[in-house]
Amino acid sequence: MKIHINDPLDKEALEKLKRELPQAEVTSEHFEKDILKQKIKDYDVLIVRSATKVTKEILEHADKLKIIGRAGMGLDNIDVEAAKTKGIKVVNTPGQNALSVAELVVGMILDIYRFITRGTVGLREGKWEKKELEGFELSGKTVGIIGFGYVGKHLANLLRGFGTKNLIYDVIKVSDEELKKYNAVQLPFEEVLKNSDIISLHVPKNEKTFHLISDPQIDIMKDNVVIINAARGGIVDEKALLKYLKNGKILGVGLDVFEEEPPASDFYKELLSLPNVITTPHIGASTKEAQARVGINIIDRIVEEVRNLK
Known part of the structure; x- marks a missing residue:
């Protein structure tokens, strides 16, 4: 299983993901739209924050993608309907920040x-x-x-x-x-x-x-x-x-x-x-404490969804 984190995630959360799913191949690097569109075909799980826009155009290339995790509350940067059409589960972390x-x-x-x-x-x-x-x-x-x-x-x-x-x-x-x-x-x-x-x-x-x-x-x-x-x-x-x-x-x-x-x-x-x-430059959720909570919570959600995959 390939899990890609396209926006920065708290270090402790990343370590927890690797502990909980040791067999998964985890990568963490920000790709802009055109590069992500090329690479998304290889991923089973994609984790983003607010910077990455997961559009219908990108999702058209998501042949293997099963789960999108949004580390945060809003889902306006993800085309949820397009994901639903492809059978992709979308999870987020309401309330953590x-x-x-x-x-x-x-x-x-x-x-x-x-x-x-x-x-x-x-x-x-x-x-x-x-x-x-x-x-x-x-x-x-x-x-x-x-x-x-x-x-x-x-x-x-x-x-x-x-x-x-x-x-x-x-x-x-x-x-x-x-x-x-x-x-x-x-x-x-x-x-x-x-x-x-x-x-x-x-x-x-x-x-x-x-x-x-x-x-x-x-x-x-x-x-x-x-x-x-x-x-x-x-x-x-x-x-x-x-x-x-x-x-x-x-x-x-x-x-x-x-x-x-x-x-x-x-x-x-x-x-x-x-x-x-x-x-301020969209920093409402940008505190050490909030990012730690958001990171751990999205990993918990991802691990749960991965273990529920048939």
């Missing part, structure tokens, strides 16, 4: 409210903007959490220490017990948008969620709203963000993900140049 993403969101909110990045840059440039950088307390604010899955729950739990009021929107009804646990109230989508000081997105990217936040949604939000997207690029209409950032409706934006990655166009140069835009 959720805490890391939630902590980054809290960091972005605090950065925007207290001008941490702007203050740092200003001091490096010789500025002393003490009077200009009067911020806001997070304590007592209303936070709208759009999507109450693994990340949304971790975020609500972290925010309890700040004494925030948490408004939840999710397509699934959240139990009264869970709402009480997270000091949260579940409301319709527009009501969450209208009543939140801070809005954080935690939904998958699909046809229904593409540009879920655009001009009409921002227009009904509070003045000085903060918007955070650490989910997937495309959930928020970034051109609408730029418009409302420039007219002062939005206090600040935190972006870990972008429609175009890396964000290199002239549009992004303008967006990222604004002092109230806090950005």
